[in-house]
Amino acid sequence: MENMAEKRKEVGRPRIEIDENIVANLASIGCTQEEIASVVGVGRSTIQRNFGQIIEDNRNKGKASLRKKMWELALKGHPNMLVWLSKNELNMRDKVETQNIVEPLPLIIEADVKDG
DSSP: OOOHHHHSOOOSSOOOOOOHHHHHHHHHTTOOHHHHHHHHTSOHHHHHHHHHHHHHHHHHHHHHHHHHHHHHHHHTTOHHHHHHHHHHHSOOOOOOOOOOOOSOOOOOOOOOOOOO
């Protein structure tokens, strides 16, 4: 008599092996779960369920790496990075001047010209 487990058919989709390094690398460059799922050929919920912590950890590593490069550029005197970091990290702002004009704007009436 055959074993019952051998007779039973597999239920569901075939099992796909997913390389954790690919998931980690994609997460570290900021790919969304949908993008990662598409690359490895599974659904987003599968990625979230099985690799959620790996994605979060590597996304944070990627952000830290990018932040390090931004700081390096700023410290080398890159003007755009200095401005961007000062606004975002130091809460600095461009000075905006406003004027309150109390006199009314002139009324312009255009004559309706008809061809005669």
